[in-house]
Amino acid sequence: MTLEKGDAGIVVKQEEFVEQFSMFEDWSDKYEYIISLGKLLKPLSDRYKTDDNIIKGCQSKVWLHAEIHDGKLYFTADSDAIITKGLISMIVSVFSGHQPDEILSTDLTFIDKIGLTEHLSPTRSNGLLSMVKQIKFYALAYSAKA
Amino acid sequence: METSPATLAIDQVRSEFPILSEMINGQRLVYLDNAATSQKPMAVIDAISNYYKHSNSNVHRGVHSLSQTATSLFEEAREQTKEFISASSTDEIVFTKGTTDSVNLVAHSLGELMIEKGDEIIITLMEHHSNFVPWQHLAKHRGAKLTIVPFDVNGELSPEDIAKTINKKTKVIAITHASNTLGSVLDIKRICEIAHEKDVVVVVDGAQYIPHRKVDVTALDCDFYIFSAHKLFGPTGIGVLYGKKSLLDRLPPYQTGGGMISEVGLDETTFGRTPQLFEAGTPNIAGAIGMSQAMKYLNDLGYANLENQENRVFEYALNKLGSIDKLRIIGNPVDRVPLISFVVDGVHPFDIGSLLDQMGIAVRTGHHCTQPIMQHYDIPGTVRASFAFYNTEEEAHILYEGIIKSLKLLS
Numbered sequence: 001m002t003l004e005k006g007d008a009g010i011v012v013k014q015e016e017f018v019e020q021f022s023m024f025e026d027w028s029d030k031y032e033y034i035i036s037l038g039k040l041l042k043p044l045s046d047r048y049k050t051d052d053n054i055i056k057g058c059q060s061k062v063w064l065h066a067e068i069h070d071g072k073l074y075f076t077a078d079s080d081a082i083i084t085k086g087l088i089s090m091i092v093s094v095f096s097g098h099q100p101d102e103i104l105s106t107d108l109t110f111i112d113k114i115g116l117t118e119h120l121s122p123t124r125s126n127g128l129l130s131m132v133k134q135i136k137f138y139a140l141a142y143s144a145k146a
Numbered sequence: 147m148e149t150s151p152a153t154l155a156i157d158q159v160r161s162e163f164p165i166l167s168e169m170i171n172g173q174r175l176v177y178l179d180n181a182a183t184s185q186k187p188m189a190v191i192d193a194i195s196n197y198y199k200h201s202n203s204n205v206h207r208g209v210h211s212l213s214q215t216a217t218s219l220f221e222e223a224r225e226q227t228k229e230f231i232s233a234s235s236t237d238e239i240v241f242t243k244g245t246t247d248s249v250n251l252v253a254h255s256l257g258e259l260m261i262e263k264g265d266e267i268i269i270t271l272m273e274h275h276s277n278f279v280p281w282q283h284l285a286k287h288r289g290a291k292l293t294i295v296p297f298d299v300n301g302e303l304s305p306e307d308i309a310k311t312i313n314k315k316t317k318v319i320a321i322t323h324a325s326n327t328l329g330s331v332l333d334i335k336r337i338c339e340i341a342h343e344k345d346v347v348v349v350v351d352g353a354q355y356i357p358h359r360k361v362d363v364t365a366l367d368c369d370f371y372i373f374s375a376h377k378l379f380g381p382t383g384i385g386v387l388y389g390k391k392s393l394l395d396r397l398p399p400y401q402t403g404g405g406m407i408s409e410v411g412l413d414e415t416t417f418g419r420t421p422q423l424f425e426a427g428t429p430n431i432a433g434a435i436g437m438s439q440a441m442k443y444l445n446d447l448g449y450a451n452l453e454n455q456e457n458r459v460f461e462y463a464l465n466k467l468g469s470i471d472k473l474r475i476i477g478n479p480v481d482r483v484p485l486i487s488f489v490v491d492g493v494h495p496f497d498i499g500s501l502l503d504q505m506g507i508a509v510r511t512g513h514h515c516t517q518p519i520m521q522h523y524d525i526p527g528t529v530r531a532s533f534a535f536y537n538t539e540e541e542a543h544i545l546y547e548g549i550i551k552s553l554k555l556l557s
Contacts, residue, residue, distance in 0.1 A: 027171070027504045032555055035497075059512045059527060060496045080526065081494035082556060083501075 010102060013094045014110035021114035030114070031083065038086030044078035055127045055134055060084040062127035066138040072097050073142060075135060079127070087111075087119055087128055095135050100143035108132055151454035154447070160536050162187040173506030176541045176548075181326050181354060181485050181532030182510050184379045186440070193439035194381060197432045205431055206405065206422070220431050223438035224421070227386055230441040231371065232362040237391050240421040241434050244385035245353040246276040248372040249320070251387055251400040251424060252349050253280040256318060258398050260347075263289035266315040268346075270295045270303055270332075271522060272325040275515040277351040277372075281320050291315070296522070301328035301477030305336040312340070318347045323355035327516045327530065328477030329485045331355065338367045347393070353377055357534065358456060358483045360449040363388050375433065379534075380440035384433030387424070394420040401426040452535035460484035460533055463542035467531075470549060476528050485532035487514070490549075493556055495529045501552035502529075507545055 008016070024030045048065040055062040060081035067074050075096045079085040094110070095103050111120050120129050160166050163185045168175045177185060197219065203212040205220045224236045233239060242248045261267070261284065269281050271294050285292040293311050297303040308319060319341050324331045334350055341348045349370040352361060356373045363371045370393070374385040389397070399406060399417055403426040408416040417423055444452070467473060467486055476487040489495065499511030512527040513520045520527060531545055 028551075028555060031501060031504065035555060060494060081496040083497045 010094055010098055010106040014108075014113075017090055017094070017110045018113045030116075034086035034090075035082055036086070037089045038079075038082040038084075041078070041085050041089040042076075044076055048076065049078065055130045060127060062088060062131050064088075064131055064134055066135075068142055072099055073103060073139060075138075077131065084128065087116070088131060091128070091132065091135070100139040103139035104136060104143060151448070151450040154451050154455045154535065156455065156536070156538055159447070160538075162189070163536055164188065164191075166536060170506040170508070171504050176505075176507040176544050178531040178533060178537065178541070178545060179508045179510050180357070180534040180537075181377070181514075181530065183376045183382070184357060184534055185536070186379055186381065186436075187443050189443050190380055190436045190439045194432045194436040197435050202432075204428055216431055219435050220429070223434040226438035226441050230361075230445070231356075231386075231388060232364045233388055234364060235391055237420050238388055238394065240387040240389065240394070240424045241429055242385045242387050242424075243383055243430070244374040244376065245274075245351060245372050246280075248370075248385055248387035249277050249280045249349070249351065252370050252372070252389070253284045253320075254400050255397040255424075256347065256349075257284045257288055259396060260317055261285075261288045261290050264315060265290045265317045266293055266313065267291070268293045268295060268308065268311055268316060268319040268321075270297065270308075270321055271518050272297050272301070272303065272328055272330065272516065273320070273322055273518075274326050274351065274353070275517070276353075277320055277322060277349075278518070281318075290317075294518070297328070297330065300479055301325065301330045302479045303330065303332060305333050305340055308337050309340045312344050312346060316344065316346050318349060320349040320351070322351045322353075323361075324352075324358070324483040325477070325516075325519075326354045326485070327487050327514045327519050327528070328479060329482035329487070330477060330479035331359075331481040331483060334368060335366050338369075342367070354483055354485075359453065369393055375437035375440060378437070378440055379443065380437035381433045384430045384437050386437075389420075391420070394424075397424075399423050399426070403427050405429075447535070455535045456484045456533055456537075459537050459539050459542050460486075462539045463531065463533070463545065466542060466546040467549065470546070470553070472553075473549070476523060476525070484534075485530060487528040487530045489525050489528050490553060493553065495527045497556055498529050498549065498552050501555060502545075502548045505544075505548045505551070507548045509545075 021030060044063050049063050053063045053065050055064055060079050062079045064077045075092045077088045077092050079088055165185050201215045201219060203216040205217040207213060224239050227239045228236045242251060267281050267285050267290055269278060282292055295307055295311055323334055338348050347369045350368045352371050352373040357378050369390050371388040376382040406418050406423050406426040408418050463486060468475060472491045474489050495511040499509055502509055510530045514530055
């Protein structure tokens with residue numbers, strides 16, 4: 001796939017996060033950054049905070065909304081917990097603005113590489129793993145339509 | 147004359163629990179999730195291991211020596227359990243998978259025995275889901291009415307609150323001895339007196355109480371008393387249903403199959419007697435042996451001594467956490483087991499729990515399987531720190547500092 005100038009691919013965006021996190025010396029720097037991303041994430045409009053968009057984790061709620069424009073998928077998301085919000089902010093920025101095929105064919109690797117694997121564990125109950133699955137599901141649904 | 151409680155040799159006690167020396171995220175584990183499950187002393191781990199190494203065989207079936215050894219160990223565990231809770235006979239001790247299994251057994255079999263359309267079952271708003279859902283399910287199934295007794299702002303519930311809800315239709319009260327979320331201890335002895343005046347059966351969920359205080363079912367005079375081994379420093383997958391023999395003798399079985407029959411014919415099967423009647427299938431033999439070791443361990447330690455240690459650490463933790471700005475402790479009962487549920491205004495419990503985990507501090511966050519309590523306080527969940535006798539003031543202090551640090555990061 002050819003990328004337009006300034007439109008970094010999913011792989012590149014993930015590498016940028018890995019580089020960013022490599023500068024942090026300890027866990028509190030890392031979490032401080034995630035929390036700041038969570039605070040920066042624009043709250044999802046109430047009209048998208050519907051039961052259809054909710055991804056129920058056991059503890060923190062996650063909402064995910066998807067739209068397609070000119071063949072590219074755009075995601076917006078929100079959570080009631082700030083750390084979850086920071087994590088989904090990164091995941092959404094990685095996958096948003098890409099064609100369904102690219103989303104489907106690219107693995108999510110950066111969470112692992114920056115040492116936050118535990119947040120994607122099925123037992124973590126923060127809805128993150130389900131959110132990633134839902135992103136892939138949207139991509140699959142739209143790629144079938146295309 | 148009662149002797150005053152001795153101070154536990156805490157370093158010695160802690161060294162008997164190998165997991166307490168584990169490192170979590172580069173820090174020494176501070177385990178404050180004891181209300182979810184407790185850690186196990188070497189005595190319990192060794193007993194289970196030795197059973198599998200030297201005595202493993204099926205019980206109540208074989209003529210061979212090993213089977214007889216296993217049967218003896220299993221039945222000694224029953225004897226130990228009987229002594230531990232001061233029951234009158236081993237016939238009153240049924241081994242189950244745990245608290246949930248015990249409640250389901252009683253709800254199912256009592257339901258069959260005595261619950262009819264229009265009858266009433268009383269539970270409280272502070273029940274764990276495991277002592278809530280089975281009764282709700284039974285009531286729906288039988289056309290009975292489920293009465294849910296609320297608690298006050300401190301998380302307290304008096305025997306009089308229960309008395310007010312009893313009427314001619316009331317058949318059963320299913321009630322916790324100590325709340326897993328609020329810590330409240332209920333006056334079960336008095337509740338049993340009130341209930342028995344009206345011929346109402348009392349089922350007590352003792353899962354959160356028995357790890358902290360001595361239980362005497364004869365003194366309480368409850369009809370059923372239920373708990374899990376894993377919260378009592380024993381293994382998972384084994385628990386107890388104590389029932390008065392007069393009631394167990396009338397109760398129909400819950401599950402059927404091997405081990406609980408008298409004779410099986412092609413058309414008809416006659417059943418055995420309690421407790422085997424309620425223990426269909428091969429039981430958790432190693433579990434029962436491990437649990438009885440945990441009971442021995444607690445007897446040797448002495449409940450008065452462990453309570454003394456717990457109270458000291460808990461008082462310290464309550465004072466420290468209570469001094470944190472914007473931190474609200476949920477529930478303030480006078481008589482309580484050592485756990486603290488709290489929320490911090492504007493902060494999600496999950497965020498605090500995640501950061502504490504980075505510091506090696508294990509707490510529980512969420513609704514603690516008590517969603518009705520969360521709805522009552524209109525909160526999504528709490529952070530819960532729950533203590534056991536092996537916890538120290540130093541650990542309570544690490545928790546306090548961990549919360550301060552978390553709140554600073556989250557602010």
